[in-house]
Amino acid sequence: MKRAAVLGLVIAVALFAASCRPQKAEVAAPPADRHVPYNYAGTQGMVVAAHPLAAQAGLDMLKSGGNAVDAAVATAFALNAAEPFASGIGGGGFMVIHLAASKKTTVVNFREKAPAAAAPAMFRDKGEAQAEWRQERGTAVGVPGMLAGWAYALGKYGTKSLAQAAARAIEIAETGFPVSATFSQINKDEYEKLLKNAGEATSYLNGGIPYEPGDVFKNPELAATLKRIVRDGIDVFYKGDIAPKIVAAVRAKDGIMTLEDLSAYRPVEVDPLQGTYKGYTIFAAPPPAVGGLHIFQLLNVAERWPVKDWGHNSPAYIHHMSEAMRFIFADKEHYDGDPDFVGLPLSRLLAKEYAGLVRDKIRADRTAAAYGFGVFDPVRDKKENTTHVGVVDKDGNIVALTQSINDFFGTGIVPEGTGFLLNDHMADFATDPASPNAPRPNRRPVSNMGPLIMFKDGRPVLTLGSPGGTRIFPSLAQILINIIDFGMPLDAAIEAPRFFSYSVNGKVRDLSVEPRIPEPTLAALKALGHTIALKEPYDKYFGGAQGIMILRDKNKLIGGADSRRDGVGAGY
Amino acid sequence: MKHTHSVLLITLLGLLAISFAAAQTPQAAFEQPLLVTSAGQSSGDAQIALQLAKRAGLAATLSKSGTGKDLENQKTLVLVLGASMKGLGAAGLDSNKEKERVRELVAEAKKKAIPILAMHLGGGARRGELTDEIINEFLPSAKAAIILKSANADGIFSKLCQSKAIPLVEVEKSLDAVEPLKKFFAK
Numbered sequence A: 001m002k003r004a005a006v007l008g009l010v011i012a013v014a015l016f017a018a019s020c021r022p023q024k025a026e027v028a029a030p031p032a033d034r035h036v037p038y039n040y041a042g043t044q045g046m047v048v049a050a051h052p053l054a055a056q057a058g059l060d061m062l063k064s065g066g067n068a069v070d071a072a073v074a075t076a077f078a079l080n081a082a083e084p085f086a087s088g089i090g091g092g093g094f095m096v097i098h099l100a101a102s103k104k105t106t107v108v109n110f111r112e113k114a115p116a117a118a119a120p121a122m123f124r125d126k127g128e129a130q131a132e133w134r135q136e137r138g139t140a141v142g143v144p145g146m147l148a149g150w151a152y153a154l155g156k157y158g159t160k161s162l163a164q165a166a167a168r169a170i171e172i173a174e175t176g177f178p179v180s181a182t183f184s185q186i187n188k189d190e191y192e193k194l195l196k197n198a199g200e201a202t203s204y205l206n207g208g209i210p211y212e213p214g215d216v217f218k219n220p221e222l223a224a225t226l227k228r229i230v231r232d233g234i235d236v237f238y239k240g241d242i243a244p245k246i247v248a249a250v251r252a253k254d255g256i257m258t259l260e261d262l263s264a265y266r267p268v269e270v271d272p273l274q275g276t277y278k279g280y281t282i283f284a285a286p287p288p289a290v291g292g293l294h295i296f297q298l299l300n301v302a303e304r305w306p307v308k309d310w311g312h313n314s315p316a317y318i319h320h321m322s323e324a325m326r327f328i329f330a331d332k333e334h335y336d337g338d339p340d341f342v343g344l345p346l347s348r349l350l351a352k353e354y355a356g357l358v359r360d361k362i363r364a365d366r367t368a369a370a371y372g373f374g375v376f377d378p379v380r381d382k383k384e385n386t387t388h389v390g391v392v393d394k395d396g397n398i399v400a401l402t403q404s405i406n407d408f409f410g411t412g413i414v415p416e417g418t419g420f421l422l423n424d425h426m427a428d429f430a431t432d433p434a435s436p437n438a439p440r441p442n443r444r445p446v447s448n449m450g451p452l453i454m455f456k457d458g459r460p461v462l463t464l465g466s467p468g469g470t471r472i473f474p475s476l477a478q479i480l481i482n483i484i485d486f487g488m489p490l491d492a493a494i495e496a497p498r499f500f501s502y503s504v505n506g507k508v509r510d511l512s513v514e515p516r517i518p519e520p521t522l523a524a525l526k527a528l529g530h531t532i533a534l535k536e537p538y539d540k541y542f543g544g545a546q547g548i549m550i551l552r553d554k555n556k557l558i559g560g561a562d563s564r565r566d567g568v569g570a571g572y
Numbered sequence B: 001m002k003h004t005h006s007v008l009l010i011t012l013l014g015l016l017a018i019s020f021a022a023a024q025t026p027q028a029a030f031e032q033p034l035l036v037t038s039a040g041q042s043s044g045d046a047q048i049a050l051q052l053a054k055r056a057g058l059a060a061t062l063s064k065s066g067t068g069k070d071l072e073n074q075k076t077l078v079l080v081l082g083a084s085m086k087g088l089g090a091a092g093l094d095s096n097k098e099k100e101r102v103r104e105l106v107a108e109a110k111k112k113a114i115p116i117l118a119m120h121l122g123g124g125a126r127r128g129e130l131t132d133e134i135i136n137e138f139l140p141s142a143k144a145a146i147i148l149k150s151a152n153a154d155g156i157f158s159k160l161c162q163s164k165a166i167p168l169v170e171v172e173k174s175l176d177a178v179e180p181l182k183k184f185f186a187k
Helices: A002-020 A052-063 A068-082 A124-135 A146-157 A162-175 A181-189 A191-197 A220-232 A242-252 A259-263 A291-302 A315-335 A352-361 A469-484 A490-495 A519-527 B002-024 B043-055 B085-090 B095-111 B129-141 B156-163 B174-184
Strands: A040-042 A046-049 A092-099 A104-110 A268-270 A273-277 A280-284 A387-392 A398-404 A452-456 A459-465 A511-513 A532-534 A546-551 A556-561 A568-571 B034-039 B060-062 B076-081 B116-120 B144-148 B168-171
Touching: A040 A046, A046 A052, A046 A068, A046 A546, A046 A556, A052 A068, A052 A162, A052 A387, A052 A568, A068 A092, A068 A146, A068 A162, A068 A220, A068 A387, A068 A398, A092 A146, A092 A280, A092 A452, A092 A459, A104 A146, A146 A162, A162 A220, A181 A191, A181 B043, A191 B043, A220 A242, A242 A259, A273 A291, A280 A291, A291 A315, A291 A352, A291 A452, A291 A469, A315 A352, A315 A469, A315 A511, A315 A519, A387 A459, A387 A546, A398 A452, A398 A459, A459 A469, A469 A490, A490 A546, A490 A556, A519 A532, B034 B043, B034 B095, B043 B060, B043 B076, B043 B085, B043 B116, B043 B174, B076 B095, B076 B129, B095 B129, B116 B129, B129 B156, B144 B156, B144 B174, B156 B168, B168 B174
Parallel strands: A040 A568, A511 A532, B034 B060, B034 B076, B076 B116, B116 B144, B144 B168
Antiparallel strands: A040 A556, A046 A387, A046 A568, A092 A104, A092 A398, A104 A268, A273 A280, A280 A452, A387 A398, A452 A459, A459 A546, A546 A556, A556 A568
16 A cells, blocks of 8 residues: 555656756657657747757757757757767867858868968878878867857857856766767777877776776866866967967877967858759858868769669669769869868859769760869869757747867877867868968868758748768768758658769779668669679668758658768757 | 675675686796787787787787797787777778788687787777688687677677687676786686
């Protein structure tokens, strides 16, 4: 009798607690199999990010009255604590911001810069060892822009303080969380680098060994660093006590960064790049983030193809798209560079007429013998591995933020006692000293990031972005075509099997595919001349896209988050 | 009274399980020094195996793409099973070339009568078509195996080891493999 009374009381308390929780817009819980497409739903606000704690940090910021920029920065800070292998204050990124009231779309570029001592042949001269110098030595570290970018965006477009934005990140770093299978696998993959550069005692290893799923990861040193930054402002990072620690760590590993490089760093605000596809207008971060540029090129080429008739991931569709990717890679190789220093023929590359010329080179029955870059008249236009966050707030403000420390765990270099990882974004410079993207003093390396916001009839309908290096633009273009041409719901479009190909010096490279694409399709592609490289069924190689669809007529926000990583949505 | 019986029964079963696991770890089956190499270029996993061997007090050398020549003066070959596309790319190998390398290495080990200890330290996340091909092809050549339990959810290791009478040690976490390693190499 006593037991029955206690049980009744417990049930009553549980029911009361449940009734006090905010009502979820969608009743169904995410499926146990994380690869099954699942659309997160909300009506007032939505955050999508690559870790549940980070998405929750953004959602809590929205609920506490913060706008989309506040929430994006809170999410970004939280990712440093919860997904430290992909981004953090030792890196950089690009933030596309749409302000509903003014209908203005703008971009904050906080990409890392090369130190002043960078030289065009600095990596080529290392010969066969250059991969290590580009990715794991001090020379790999670009001057970090992340904090400067977050603070700029928050100061100009946000409503909350740096302390409020960083609060949840500090909490996560202090209290810790059980690591996921994704975290554990990446930790194991990068173990050698971490042992070499961060050492056995680093918090990025668990007693000198990679974390297993379920192990609790804490980072008290990062928490202390973030507290310092909140207390003293970001100058403590660029000019104060933290700066010499960064320089010492970089130079101890044969790097070239100086205190002057750090103190001179500034983010810049620029206009977005604009493209169109089948009646939609898309705004993306402009070069040196070239993801948007190449998404537009690929969509321009695909626009006149009967992709719907060919069928999703049919041999004809994959063949034509792969060939287009290879031609675009020829342009990428030839033209991409920091627009502050090199002229990019943007209007020519983005012209629909140029897309027609590329289409004309693509044969339906075979792969091309060579992939040449577009040749334009000599007058050039005047200067006109990563994680992604998307936020929409109740007022319709939108942020698409892609940020990175490049390879997972960056260089693996942690400035002493700081708990944050330094990027290896110098690896994004070209090897060839004659390339427009060769390392030079104070230049920003070309980035493959492509955070974007898509509009229909002047109204935003989608924000999207992804990590994934050179696979970013092909993956985002495939997701957009999945939605626009094949009518897929957002998360189905994100989870659908992906493919990727490229060219180097005009020569064809493998067609990489997720093996969920059926064998008869792969056989047909082989018959057309493609060499198939099978990846994992849901491979991080193809990125980890996050998106939010804005269904204004239904007063609904739909979040889609990629199961190739630990992506989730959080809406209300 | 009933409760006391249950506790005793659970304790007894627990002791039986521990003694069974201990019995499964053969004594002095392997000798030092040992060469650690990857089968599938999951180089992080191979590095973990090296660290575990060192913590077990063993004289170990890592060669991620070891060949027959690396077996000179070695008395045990530790084959760390697990495919990594990233690792294969970094090593400039495709899956066929990697399997061919491991085939030659295993053949050389057999020729030199060097016993093979198989390890799988990637857990459930390090399973997939290529990893399974590697497990199926190379695990039967092993004299014993140590694996993370989460990789054996479908029983692939249990079935293969049972059919070939290979002692199999399952551990929850990588660090738990240090003790079985000590026992395998105990004099």
